[in-house]
Amino acid sequence: MRKRHEMDPEEYLWKCSNTVQVDESFVPAIQDEVMKVEHLLVEPRNDLVSLDGVLYFHEENLGKCYDSENLSSGFEFGLKTSFGGSDSHTTLNGKDDLKLEVLDGFLDDVEIDDLKVTDGFSGACEDYLLDFEFSDKAVSLCEELPLQSSSSESHSPGLSGSSSGVGGVSESSKVANAQSENKNDFLDNRVICNFRGAFRDNPCQTSNGNCISNTLDIQHLDKLDNDPPLADSILSHKRKKCFVEKCQIAAPREKRFRKPTQRYIEEFSNLRSKEKILAAATKHKHLSVMSNNEHHHMRLRALRKIPGKNSDSGTSDVALPELQVHKGRLKNEEIEYDEEPISSESEDECVTPKRSIKNDRRKQQRMWTLSEVIKLVDGISEYGVGRWTDIQRLLFTSSSYRTPIDLRDKWRNLLRASSAQKLNNEETEHKQEHTSRPLPITVLRRVRELAKIYPYPRERCSKESCVSQVGSSALPTKNKGSLSKRNVGRKKCNI
DNA sequence: CTTAGGG
DNA sequence: CCCTAAG
Incomplete structure (x- = not known):
């Protein structure tokens, strides 16, 4: 990861565009990108497995143009991966977790007024979005970065943990904001809202009966692709961050039709609720209270799995066991906590x-x-x-x-x-x-x-x-x- | 739904 | 403990 930061920007961008374009599966590229973000999560010195780590990272590298760019790219790739994550959940388990956090951040941070604004502006901003040239703005990313952090803070007032996750994307949107007033803000809102809409509109029951409660399946991919503003927004974001016009979003669509297994769905949904708890706990900096041991162990395992040199592409297939959810019977959960009133002995x-x-x-x-x-x-x-x-x-x-x-x-x-x-x-x-x-x-x-x-x-x-x-x-x-x-x-x- | 058996 | 097959 650190090496990545020192990489020549041109080289990185070239690699980014090239990899994305060439690879059919799209997964190798995003793995590479996502892994960085995961390392960000693993890296923070405190034990919080949360987006605080990302925030910390942001602060640390504030002002470094390429760093934040990479990070943003990572986030975006991660998001995309999550759209098609159903087929890669075995190897991208930990990554999905991360992406989930990010998406959760989206969901949590979007307020109702944002939705309103977007609704009111959707028609108007469409053309603008289509023509919006992010590449030009990207040059200003370096110098504009410091002040955008504050603006993003104002944008997502509440949760520190989740908001930092949003910062990965929205923050970068704010960059252009500095130059082009609040139009890009609308774009940002729109993107977020579209994400949210994708989640909300997601029918719990698909036609084949799959309960994809918290997963974006192929339908929504289609929806995304068929939604010009959103697709364009994403593309624009991408252009801005990668300076690559050729990064097409349609690339990773082939392998996504495999329907997720029931177990994966359950785990995913459960994981999501878990993430909420985690985020809440992180917000209060009291994560150590809950399941500290487990996180510690998980971290240890993760670190053990990731060798010291974590920047190279060889680590792409490392499956982080982090936040892996164990299965259990839902019916037992309610009665878990009541203690048995057995009087017989005292050892109960x-x-x-x-x-x-x-x-x-x-x-x-x-x-x-x-x-x-x-x-x-x-x-x-x-x-x-x-x-x-x-x-x-x-x-x-x-x-x-x-x-x-x-x-x-x-x-x-x-x-x-x-x-x-x-x-x-x-x-x-x-x-x-x-x-x-x-x-x-x-x-x-x-x-x-x-x-x-x-x-x-x-x-x-x-x-x-x-x-x-x-x-x-x-x-x-x-x-x-x-x-x-x-x-x-x-x-x-x-x- | 319950049990048996394997993981 | 969990999962699945079989009655």
């Missing part, structure tokens, strides 16, 4: 409390407490293996976060643990000690008993061998295939 609060705020899609990882295990074993001994729903309904009513599947999984783990412990008893104790949760011997015995009695599918094989090893093997092995789990469960009630 052993849930992992660290990410209680963020609505991660992944279910909270709640440690199984001893009481829960006991209850589970009781339930199994009472109702039998396989009747997880019953057990959950009758014994785990208080802890609503335990789904029947959880019970089954836990039982599976218990069986595994018991069998493992049966293999070598003395090491059992050893293991118990160095594992934080001892799993008392009584429970273990019960699990073992039940394991002998209720052959869990697929587990029983290994378990049975274990059982035979341990000793009391002469028990129920006969029921392997013959007895259904239901029958076994019903007839077996001793313990």
